[in-house]
Amino acid sequence: MxxxxxxxxxxxxxxxxxxxxxxxxxxxxxxxxxxxxxxxxxxxxxxxxxxxxxMGVLTPEVPVPTTPTYREWAEKWLGSKTRISPGSRARYKQQFRDHIFPTFGDTPIGDITTIAVGTWVNDLRAVMGSPKTVTRYYSAMFAPMKAAADQGIIPVNPCKATDFKRDQRADDDTGEHKAVYFTPHQFEQLRAAFPERWRVLLDTLVETGVRWGEVTALAKMHLVAPTKRTAARVRVWRAWKRGEGGQRYLGTTKGRAKRSLPIGRDLYDALAALVDGQPDDTLIFRRADGRELDYSDMYNDVWMPSLIAARRCATHPPAPRGEQLAGATGRCRDYGGTRDSGEPCGARVRPGTTRCPSHYGPARNAVSMCGCDGVLVIDQPASWHDLRHTCAAWLFSDPRMTPLMISRRLGHATLATTSDIYGDLMPDLEESAVDAIADARKSAQGTRGKGARRKR
CATH class of the missing domain: 3.30.160 (Double Stranded RNA Binding Domain)
Known part of the structure; x- marks a missing residue:
């Protein structure tokens, strides 16, 4: 330099x-x-x-221009944003308050160096551990500094000059992306373990790839019936958001990527049946009282019990806690029983066993390890969002689908986002490029010399 x-x-x-x-x-x-x-x-x-x-060998004749502190500039920048949701605004405030202002709040933005930013990132990693969480804070730090550089308040954005990579660190170049991609067979195993009431929800998530906030915002008015010339569609035009106070409201989709997705006739019929005879604004997936579904409730009460059921074998159930013991009395803790927190359990044992009713039998999240046919086998925890990843994996496995088509269906703001998230699903496409070039060369070699005239 x-x-x-x-x-x-x-x-x-x-x-x-x-x-x-x-x-x-x-x-x-x-x-x-x-x-x-x-x-x-x-x-x-x-x-x-x-x-x-x-170097101390020259005294400036005029004061060196000063820049606002990071706190002053970040608050001014956030107040000028006109196209972010209340929930996003609240997250920025929390990120600034908790982990950015304590380090850079009182520092003039013109004095913030690349070295200081890199050191701060490493300190965050030591505290948080999660590369994705660090990326979120880095992005919050980056945005106001970029605006300052764009407006000429500082010559360059010091955050941009770091060697930081999204969701990655030097000793883990694959990042923290640990998505679960269900095979079609695994998905059917999972679906069979779900209550009948929620199977259409699974079908919708895996066939459309929509996000949780989007699928739970779908209403009857978003269904488009098929015609003789067009397929049925579902309009993904809104999503559930959170305001500054934590309240939920209906807003635009992530990245404002409204889309109208073709769906199969079977899925359309199943969705239409859920709102048959209801007003147009009726949510397709809703609680018994008609209100929106809560992610945490659905994860704890529906997803996890069903996932565990799919991973348990009737012939080889998980090892039970405790055992039958004639004449056993006393407390669960007397036989080694503990609560989920690890503290000794003081409940009375189930008669003739060494555990209380709550702690007798397999642990709540225990699964079978036999690998028998019919038992779902996955090597890491999964969530509702992994059905979106699964949809992407199935699409990438089909040679008829291009990355751009997949990106649009998933509602990504740019194709680069799709590549960042699902780059590990694209090696076959890259290898296909070699074949495409070779085929083009071969086709040209077959016509070499034809159509060209030599001047006389």
Missing amino acids: ASIEKHGPSWRVIWRYQGQKQRTTWATLDVAEEAKAIVEGYRGNRTAEQVYID
Whole structure:
């Protein structure tokens, strides 16, 4: 970035700033190297006069322009945003308050360096561990600094100059992406374990790839009946959001990616049956009282029990806690029984066993390890969102589907987002590119020389 060259009895430090050559001259090599370190510490974003000032050999005649502190600028930037939801605004405030302002809040944005940002990221990793969580805070730090650079308040965004990669760290180049991709057979095993009432919800998630907030916002008015010339469709035009106070409301989809998705006739008929005879604004998937579904409730009360049931074998059930013991009395803790927190359980044992009723038999989340036919086998926990990942995996496995078509169906703002999330599903497409080029060359070789006339 900066270089040192001998110039007569002195030494010059040379670099470029905003396209213009800068140079400072020093009496000794040691001093020149110190000046060079300053230039590179600012990644070249320093004039020769500023370097002389930094080295203490020049006093500025006018005050050096100051920049607002990060706190002042971030609050001003957030207040100017006109196209973010109340929930997003609340998350920015929380991120600034908890992990950005304590480090950079009182620092002028012009004094924030790439080294400082990189050090802060590493400190976050030590506290949080999760690369995805670190990425969210980095993105919150990045956005106001980008706006400051775009408006010329600072020469460059110091966050952009770091070597940070989304959801990744140097010793884990695959990031934290641990999606579960169900095979069609595994999905049917999972579906069979679900209550009949919720199977259409599973079908909708895996066939459309919509997000949880989108599928639970679908209403009767979003169903488009098939015609002789067109397939049935579902309009994904809205999603559940959270306001600054945590209340839920219906807003636009993520990235404002409204889309109208073709669906199969069987799925359309199943969805239409759920709202038959109901007003147009009736939610397709709803509680008994008609209100929207809550993710946590559905995860704990429906998803997890069904997933565990699919992973248990009737012939080889999970090992039970406790055992039958004639004449056993007393407390669960007397025989080693503990609560989920690990504390000894003081409940009375079930007569003739060594555990209380709550702790007798397999643990709540225990699954069979036999691998028998009919038992769902997956190597990591799964959630509702993994049905969206599964939909993407099935689409990528079909040669008729292009990444752009898949990106649009999933509602990603850009194709780059699809590539970042599902890049591990694309190697076959990359290999197909080799075959495509080879086929094109072969077709040309078969016609080489044809149609060309030699001038006489």
